[in-house]
Amino acid sequence: xxxxxxxxxxxxxxxxxxxxxxxxxxxxxxxxxxxxxxxxxxxxxxxxxxxxxxxxxxxxxxxxxxxxxxxxxxxxxxxxxxxxxxxxxxxxxxxxxxxxxxxxxxxxxxxxx
Amino acid sequence: xxxxxxxxxxxxxxxxxxxxxxxxxxxxxxxxxxxxxxxxxxxxxxxxxxxxxxxxxxxxxxxxxxxxxxxxxxxxxxxxxxxxxxxxxxxxxxxxxxxxxxxxxxxxxxxxx
Numbered sequence: 275x276x277x278x279x280x281x282x283x284x285x286x287x288x289x290x291x292x293x294x295x296x297x298x299x300x301x302x303x304x305x306x307x308x309x310x311x312x313x314x315x316x317x318x319x320x321x322x323x324x325x326x327x328x329x330x331x332x333x334x335x336x337x338x339x340x341x342x343x344x345x346x347x348x349x350x351x352x353x354x355x356x357x358x359x360x361x362x363x364x365x366x367x368x369x370x371x372x373x374x375x376x377x378x379x380x381x382x383x384x385x386x387x
Numbered sequence: 388x389x390x391x392x393x394x395x396x397x398x399x400x401x402x403x404x405x406x407x408x409x410x411x412x413x414x415x416x417x418x419x420x421x422x423x424x425x426x427x428x429x430x431x432x433x434x435x436x437x438x439x440x441x442x443x444x445x446x447x448x449x450x451x452x453x454x455x456x457x458x459x460x461x462x463x464x465x466x467x468x469x470x471x472x473x474x475x476x477x478x479x480x481x482x483x484x485x486x487x488x489x490x491x492x493x494x495x496x497x498x499x500x
Contacts, residue, residue: 278429307487316391316475317430319487330486365429375420376488378429 276300278379280366286385287356295351295382299368306349307376308341309365317365317378323349356386393476393491401499406463408494410476415456418479420488421448425472433474434461463496471498 279298287293299306305324309317319333323343331341338356343349353360363383367376393410400406410419418437422430434445436452436459443450449462459478463470473495477488 309487314492316393316477316490316492317488318490322486333487367429375418375432375435377432378422380427380429 278366278368278377280364280379280382282382283380284383284385286387288387289356289358291356291386293353293356293384295353295364295384297349297351297366297379299347299349299366300377302370303368303377304346304371305369305376306343307367307369308349308351309367309378311363311365311381313362320351353384356384358386360384361386391476391478391489391491393494395494396492397495397497399497399499400466402466402468404466406466406470406496407460408474408476409458409460410478410491411458412478412489413457415480416478416489417456417481419450419452419459420477420479421450421459421461422475422477423472424475424493430475466496466498468498468500471496 281296307322308320311317321341322330326343326346338354341351363381365378365381367378369376391410391412420435421433423433424430434443434450439452439456440454441452447464473493475493476491479488
């Protein structure tokens with residue numbers, strides 16, 4: 275596709291439930307990033323993949339958050355036992371070979387009730 | 388961790404006016420990026436700066452990478468209604484630490500016709 279795509283665009287869940295958010299990067303981009311954006315704030319880095327491996331997961335807030343990229347393309351961000359504080363926009367970005375010029379998807383708006 | 392201070396927080400201007408916003412950091416970056424985000428969308432890359440002192444233009448937009456590597460500014464000339472949105476600066480340092488971008492909190496640009 276032409277750009278980064280993310281699904282679903284919106285997700286409403288209940289406290290304690292498990293959610294999965296999907297990201298499809300720009301074709302040919304080997305690097306993939308997940309960010310979280312709270313209301314009124316800039317995006318905050320969560321995790322970076324180079325190919326299939328998580329090269330840097332230092333931004334994940336706790337062990338309820340996990341992400342995979344098994345074939346080096348599509349990535350899934352997984353959140354277990356969701357809490358109301360997890361409500362935010364989750365953004366995915368990709369770049370060529372881990373360069374700093376990252377292109378963002380439209381985001382998934384997660385609301386935990 | 389690194390902190391980015393972005394100012395002003397918001398701007399109310401008349402159509403046709405020039406706009407200036409800036410970002411300062413507590414530590415150095417190798418790359419400065421400027422993004423624009425519209426409601427319900429992901430950030431869109433406007434300008435990327437890779438070298439201290441670099442001045443780059445993209446249409447009516449001009450951005451500079453400060454020589455201290457701790458600051459950057461973005462200017463918009465002759466603003467038009469579609470310039471409305473939130474502008475984010477982002478910095479990247481390739482010498483260690485997190486591999487993601489560090490974002491400012493954004494400048495809300497509001498244009499009165």
